[in-house]
Amino acid sequence: MTAPSFVIGIAGGTGAGKTAVAREVGETVGEAVSILPLDNYYQDHSHLPAEERDQVNYDHPSAFEWELLAEQIKTLLDGRPIEMPQYDFTVHNRTDERVRIEPTEILIVEGILSLFEERLRDLYDLCIYVQTDADVRILRRIRRDVIERDRTLESVMNQYLTTVKPMHERYVEPTREHADVIIPEGLNYSAVDLITKTIHTEMREQEPPISDAS
Ligand SMILES: Nc1ncnc2c1ncn2[C@@H]1O[C@H](COP(=O)(O)OP(=O)(O)O)[C@@H](O)[C@H]1O
Numbered sequence: 158m159t160a161p162s163f164v165i166g167i168a169g170g171t172g173a174g175k176t177a178v179a180r181e182v183g184e185t186v187g188e189a190v191s192i193l194p195l196d197n198y199y200q201d202h203s204h205l206p207a208e209e210r211d212q213v214n215y216d217h218p219s220a221f222e223w224e225l226l227a228e229q230i231k232t233l234l235d236g237r238p239i240e241m242p243q244y245d246f247t248v249h250n251r252t253d254e255r256v257r258i259e260p261t262e263i264l265i266v267e268g269i270l271s272l273f274e275e276r277l278r279d280l281y282d283l284c285i286y287v288q289t290d291a292d293v294r295i296l297r298r299i300r301r302d303v304i305e306r307d308r309t310l311e312s313v314m315n316q317y318l319t320t321v322k323p324m325h326e327r328y329v330e331p332t333r334e335h336a337d338v339i340i341p342e343g344l345n346y347s348a349v350d351l352i353t354k355t356i357h358t359e360m361r362e363q364e365p366p367i368s369d370a371s
């Protein structure tokens with residue numbers, strides 16, 4: 158049975174480069190890594206009309222379904238697969254689709270508040286905070302939200318000032334104190350190299366000892 162022996166939590170502000178770091182680690186190490194984006198665990202808002210979903214504070218801890226995430230991480234740690242929810246940012250809602258994730262040796266949980274909940278931190282072997290200046294992050298976010306998430310410049314600016322920035326300062330940034338490692342700027346190949354070396358060391362330690370040929 159395969160079950161994760163090493164769980165990594167990656168947090169940081171919006172646009173910091175968390176997803177880029179997690180994906181690069183995943184691509185470098187290969188199929189031993191599964192990634193759980195915290196974004197997929199936004200609450201289901203199907204009961205709200207579109208104009209109300211626009212107004213939700215998506216940067217407050219209450220926006221996430223923590224119970225489901227904790228339960229699914231534990232299921233993977235028990236060596237069983239999960240059906241991970243999927244999220245559509247263009248409509249601010251969960252989709253009907255689920256993606257099956259099989260347990261792998263390494264699990265990465267990445268998202269703005271991945272280091273927020275103590276019960277999740279207790280499951281992590283390594284806590285990482287991606288630290289990128291706010292001006293760089295908002296520039297990245299404007300480009301991404303307009304191109305990929307179907308937003309107007311006006312809506313990105315408004316959301317940033319009303320919820321994203323104050324919630325970042327109140328809830329996201331303070332979680333940096335839980336980090337074992339702080340990665341500057343986002344995708345940073347020295348940091349990715351360090352993480353992949355740590356993972357490879359961990360995987361070697363989990364290998365059964367070679368028995369004496371006799
Ligand atoms: N070190 C970096 N230099 C330049 N661009 C970066 C860097 N790290 C990430 N990016 C880019 O910034 C954007 C936001 O990164 P992403 O990983 O999606 O952020 P997050 O998941 O933290 O919101 C992406 O287009 C990504 O390719």
Ligand SMILES: O=c1ccn([C@@H]2O[C@H](COP(=O)(O)O)[C@@H](O)[C@H]2O)c(=O)[nH]1
Nearest residue numbers: 170171172196215216246249250269321
């Ligand atoms: O429906 C939604 C859900 C979330 N958001 C914003 O997404 C970011 C978190 O994603 P990153 O990939 O880390 O940037 C968060 O700041 C929310 O404001 C949204 O706009 N709509």
